[in-house]
Amino acid sequence: MPDSLSTPAHKPLSNEIMIQMEGVHKWYGAFHVLKNINLTVQKGERIVICGPSGSGKSTTIRCINRLEEYQSGRIVVSGQELSNDVKQIEQIRREVGMVFQHFNLFPHLTVLENCALAPIWVRKLPRKQAEAMAMQYLERVKIPEQARKYPGQLSGGQQQRVAIARSLCMNPKIMLFDEPTSALDPEMIKEVLDTMVTLAEDGMTMICVTHEMGFAKTVAHRVIFMDSGEIIEEKPPEQFFTNPESERTKLFLSQILHH
Amino acid sequence: MAEAHIPHPDLPPPVSTIGVIGWLRRNLFSSPLNIVLTILAVYLLYTALPPLLRWVLWNAHWSGDNRADCPADGGACWVFIRVHFEQFMYGFYPDDQRWRVKTALVVLILSAAPLFIRSVPGKIKMRLGLSLLAIYPVIAFVLFKGGLLGLATVETSKWGGLLLTLVIAGVGMTAALPLGVLLALGRRSQMPAIQTLCVTFIEFWRGVPLITVLFMSSVMLPLFMPAGVSFDKLLRALIGITLFQAAYMAEVVRGGLQAIPKGQIEAAAALGLGYWKTMGLIVLPQALKLVIPGIVNTFIALFKDTSLVLIIGLFDLMNIVHNATTNPDWLGFSTEGYVFTAAVYWLFCFSMSRYSHSLEKRLHTGHKR
Ligand SMILES: Nc1ncnc2c1ncn2[C@@H]1O[C@H](COP(=O)(O)OP(=O)(O)OP(=O)(O)O)[C@@H](O)[C@H]1O
Ligand SMILES: [Mg+2]
Numbered sequence: 205m206p207d208s209l210s211t212p213a214h215k216p217l218s219n220e221i222m223i224q225m226e227g228v229h230k231w232y233g234a235f236h237v238l239k240n241i242n243l244t245v246q247k248g249e250r251i252v253i254c255g256p257s258g259s260g261k262s263t264t265i266r267c268i269n270r271l272e273e274y275q276s277g278r279i280v281v282s283g284q285e286l287s288n289d290v291k292q293i294e295q296i297r298r299e300v301g302m303v304f305q306h307f308n309l310f311p312h313l314t315v316l317e318n319c320a321l322a323p324i325w326v327r328k329l330p331r332k333q334a335e336a337m338a339m340q341y342l343e344r345v346k347i348p349e350q351a352r353k354y355p356g357q358l359s360g361g362q363q364q365r366v367a368i369a370r371s372l373c374m375n376p377k378i379m380l381f382d383e384p385t386s387a388l389d390p391e392m393i394k395e396v397l398d399t400m401v402t403l404a405e406d407g408m409t410m411i412c413v414t415h416e417m418g419f420a421k422t423v424a425h426r427v428i429f430m431d432s433g434e435i436i437e438e439k440p441p442e443q444f445f446t447n448p449e450s451e452r453t454k455l456f457l458s459q460i461l462h463h
Numbered sequence: 464m465a466e467a468h469i470p471h472p473d474l475p476p477p478v479s480t481i482g483v484i485g486w487l488r489r490n491l492f493s494s495p496l497n498i499v500l501t502i503l504a505v506y507l508l509y510t511a512l513p514p515l516l517r518w519v520l521w522n523a524h525w526s527g528d529n530r531a532d533c534p535a536d537g538g539a540c541w542v543f544i545r546v547h548f549e550q551f552m553y554g555f556y557p558d559d560q561r562w563r564v565k566t567a568l569v570v571l572i573l574s575a576a577p578l579f580i581r582s583v584p585g586k587i588k589m590r591l592g593l594s595l596l597a598i599y600p601v602i603a604f605v606l607f608k609g610g611l612l613g614l615a616t617v618e619t620s621k622w623g624g625l626l627l628t629l630v631i632a633g634v635g636m637t638a639a640l641p642l643g644v645l646l647a648l649g650r651r652s653q654m655p656a657i658q659t660l661c662v663t664f665i666e667f668w669r670g671v672p673l674i675t676v677l678f679m680s681s682v683m684l685p686l687f688m689p690a691g692v693s694f695d696k697l698l699r700a701l702i703g704i705t706l707f708q709a710a711y712m713a714e715v716v717r718g719g720l721q722a723i724p725k726g727q728i729e730a731a732a733a734l735g736l737g738y739w740k741t742m743g744l745i746v747l748p749q750a751l752k753l754v755i756p757g758i759v760n761t762f763i764a765l766f767k768d769t770s771l772v773l774i775i776g777l778f779d780l781m782n783i784v785h786n787a788t789t790n791p792d793w794l795g796f797s798t799e800g801y802v803f804t805a806a807v808y809w810l811f812c813f814s815m816s817r818y819s820h821s822l823e824k825r826l827h828t829g830h831k832r
Contacts, residue, residue, distance in 0.1 A: 294737055298735040304730065312749050321744065326740075
């Protein structure tokens with residue numbers, strides 16, 4: 205299935221830095237979840253993060269839009285350093301879209317309302333304009349005909365595409381994906397990955413936690429391997445898959461690729 | 464080559480499972496225990512219903528205007544209710560001013576009617592409902608109390624009967640729900656000071672009987688007030704009942720808040736929605752919908768609890784009926800009085816219950832599968 209994904213052209217990246225994480229540490233109580241995370245992401249760059257369960261992948265990307273606090277280090281997103289200021293956090297979250305494993309659509313709102321909500325209430329767009337834009341993005345993820353339905357009436361793959369459209373409606377500069385396909389049946393995974401590939405083709409800056417190695421090979425500029433809260437390895441996909449350095453990476457790859 | 468599959472034609476279901484016989488069989492005679500229970504129930508109805516009907520209807524007295532028209536022959540004396548009906552509705556509200564109450568009622572019915580019409584879109588209902596909540600109390604208050612626009616002042620001590628019951632219940636409900644929502648949000652707040660405040664408030668009011676609250680509000684509160692300052696008795700009762708019921712409401716709403724998955728809040732946050740927008744647009748609409756049964760339950764309890772204001776000498780429906788039964792001219796008709804009161808309370812409570820049912824159905828968008 206991954207082979208059927210088209211490959212977005214790897215255009216040369218601009219030198220603008222979108223995300224910079226420097227020496228980020230995080231603890232849950234006494235438990236050290238993130239250990240000295242350093243990561244720089246350039247504009248238009250696509251990063252795939254993989255690693256065993258509980259290694260801190262979700263926590264890492266959730267720090268970027270401040271869904272999680274961290275205790276030391278600094279994170280700069282699109283030129284603004286994260287702080288404890290609520291207004292500033294909300295400001296940054298407008299620029300950073302996030303797609304969750306379990307979609308987290310709002311079940312009491314129609315698909316269209318889900319998409320138009322944030323543009324109306326956060327960006328303060330007039331309702332008409334917000335809905336027109338929502339329709340445009342629903343067309344892009346290829347489900348405009350579902351606009352008047354409620355999320356509960358859609359398949360998992362459709363729901364996840366709505367979730368992507370909902371994020372895109374805020375015109376984010378960065379998109380974060382936390383295992384967007386792992387709650388989906390196999391036949392729905394492709395439709396979601398295809399949507400993500402089109403996003404990549406348009407030059408969106410993306411960080412994607414996923415175990416879809418086909419996606420990583422064709423789309424990512426860099427693959428990051430995490431284990432027990434640390435970044436173990438960080439390489440372009442060709443090298444990552446053919447020539448990993450660390451034993452842990454090799455073990456992980458052998459487990460994930462051979463079954 | 465395999466042949467195309469041709470489905471069998473649909474057969475009608477067996478006769479014994481459909482129609483009246485099927486229904487009886489399934490619901491009343493499905494097992495030996497059910498057969499016994501059915502027979503028992505029929506027997507009970509057979510023994511209890513005829514005397515009841517005889518008292519309420521067949522032997523009852525309807526016409527006349529004094530107790531001589533109600534000979535003691537095993538029938539209810541509805542004359543007692545008829546004669547006192549106006550009083551039961553308005554209490555001591557002056558006769559020549561009662562048109563004001565009627566006007567308020569007509570205004571309410573006309574303006575609220577669209578809320579109950581199925582074809583009116585939800586958004587319009589929502590807007591209408593909210594503006595009614597904001598404007599109607601003012602209109603009603605001006606009409607009832609007067610002293611404005613050339614209307615004669617009618618002191619709240621003159622308000623009574625069903626009017627007073629509805630005023631207390633209406634104010635109690637419209638004030639207790641929003642207050643309860645705020646308390647519930649506060650109780651789940653990240654800020655320890657607010658949380659402690661809300662927990663203390665809720666636990667205090669839930670821990671005391673309403674009757675004590677009312678009693679204290681009318682007897683104790685004036686002791687703490689500077690001399691000469693007097694607080695309207697009805698207002699004190701309203702505040703007491705509202706705070707009391709808000710505490711209950713808060714716990715009902717909290718139950719709903721807890722049922723909303725964390726992912727909903729995270730998704731809202733990730734879109735850049737702030738706390739109040741997240742709560743108002745995402746969490747509360749879902750949480751309140753979930754706890755409609757609990758909210759209506761609290762409303763019904765509140766409605767019936769209004770009858771406790773008799774302890775502080777307000778003449779609500781219950782008290783005014785009680786008052787009439789002690790009238791020397793009409794002694795001995797308390798059964799009729801209380802049956803009438805019960806029927807009125809039941810009518811209102813049952814309507815609320817039905818409305819909440821239809822609301823739940825209409826708001827259902829979960830489509831769980
Ligand atoms: N709220 C929390 N309190 C305490 N520990 C937590 C909390 N959330 C996560 N953890 C722990 O932090 C570690 C990292 O969690 P995280 O969700 O980032 O892992 P992950 O790499 O995304 O795993 P998965 O592939 O299973 O999603 C795990 O060991 C988890 O048990
Ligand atoms: Mg995870």
